[in-house]
Amino acid sequence: MATTAPAAHRCSYEDYEATAKWLGSQTEQRPKMAIICGSGLGGLAEQLENRVVIPYRDIPNFPQTTVVGHQGQLVFGTLEGHQCVCMQGRFHTYEGYDVNQVTYPVRVFSLLGVRTLVVTNAAGGLNSSFSVGDIMLIKDHINLPGLVGNNPLCGPNDDRFGERFLCTSDAYDCDLLALAQQTVEKQGIRASVHQGVYCMVSGPTYESIAEGRALRTLGADAVGMSTALEVVVARHCGLRVLGFSLITNKVVTDDRTLKANHAEVLVADNNRAQDLQGLVRGILAQMSVDPEDL
Numbered sequence: 001m002a003t004t005a006p007a008a009h010r011c012s013y014e015d016y017e018a019t020a021k022w023l024g025s026q027t028e029q030r031p032k033m034a035i036i037c038g039s040g041l042g043g044l045a046e047q048l049e050n051r052v053v054i055p056y057r058d059i060p061n062f063p064q065t066t067v068v069g070h071q072g073q074l075v076f077g078t079l080e081g082h083q084c085v086c087m088q089g090r091f092h093t094y095e096g097y098d099v100n101q102v103t104y105p106v107r108v109f110s111l112l113g114v115r116t117l118v119v120t121n122a123a124g125g126l127n128s129s130f131s132v133g134d135i136m137l138i139k140d141h142i143n144l145p146g147l148v149g150n151n152p153l154c155g156p157n158d159d160r161f162g163e164r165f166l167c168t169s170d171a172y173d174c175d176l177l178a179l180a181q182q183t184v185e186k187q188g189i190r191a192s193v194h195q196g197v198y199c200m201v202s203g204p205t206y207e208s209i210a211e212g213r214a215l216r217t218l219g220a221d222a223v224g225m226s227t228a229l230e231v232v233v234a235r236h237c238g239l240r241v242l243g244f245s246l247i248t249n250k251v252v253t254d255d256r257t258l259k260a261n262h263a264e265v266l267v268a269d270n271n272r273a274q275d276l277q278g279l280v281r282g283i284l285a286q287m288s289v290d291p292e293d294l
């Protein structure tokens with residue numbers, strides 16, 4: 001009989017360490033920043049200088065991507081003076097991965113020396129003032145899977161990563177959010193950029209009309225199928241987090257003739273991914289570079 005969630009895939013500290021050590025042997029770059037590229041948003045990784053590309057299939061213990069719009073490789077390189085590692089493709093629970101596999105790379109990055117995580121995603125807009133192609137700076141999230149027990153911090157706590165009970169009221173870094181907002185003003189793109197609350201659902205179904213309405217009532221401005229689990233694990237290991245949603249479709253909350261689909265998500269990404277890339281680059285350009293990173 002089908003189960004609601006795949007059996008927990010336990011990863012030991014030694015597994016994460018082995019992956020980090022292997023990656024460290026493939027490049028001399030030691031990024032302080034990791035960027036997770038959402039569906040159709042992998043173009044940011046193409047902009048890195050001095051690129052070192054490592055397919056997920058070559059990386060010990062790494063899951064594989066199965067979703068169109070997720071390439072399945074790590075790209076190391078420099079962006080606006082910052083040494084970065086980009087995930088061109090992330091993992092989702094709807095692919096059959098459990099919460100430990102979905103968040104596996106985040107702990108590996110932390111062991112590699114990463115201190116800041118930038119997360120991006122494609123999301124459906126719930127806030128009626130959002131338009132397709134707008135960008136949402138994530139100021140908070142509703143981790144629906146986590147709230148009902150599918151939380152990557154369930155199970156034995158490894159103190160080497162972080163504490164047992166994690167506070168998430170400060171999950172999205174205030175200073176980075178302020179810097180992002182300043183960059184929005186500087187770039188003159190205020191009309192199409194909003195701050196808001198991202199709600200993670202497990203997917204792969206897009207929301208029914210009743211679900212869309214319920215999520216809006218809960219206080220979500222956008223909904224997607226990723227990000228919150230990665231952010232929880234990143235905060236557990238002490239990383240600073242900055243998050244962006246590209247609004248790729250409007251969640252259907254009344255008109256039954258409208259139907260969300262992944263092709264529509266990728267088309268919106270194609271059209272507007274460059275805006276998001278420009279914003280991320282603008283923010284990085286204003287962030288001071290750690291002298292050790294040079």
Ligand SMILES: O=P(O)(O)O[C@@H]1C[C@H](O)[C@@H](CO)O1
Pocket residue numbers: 037038039040067090092120121122123203224225226227261262265
């Ligand atoms: O990886 P992200 O969250 O950007 O991908 C979103 C959620 C689903 O994977 C897919 C739905 O179209 O896009």
Ligand code: HPA
Pocket residue numbers: 122123124125203206207223224225248249250251260265
């Ligand atoms: O409408 C949506 N719902 C959930 N996830 C999504 N990812 C892109 N669009 C959506």
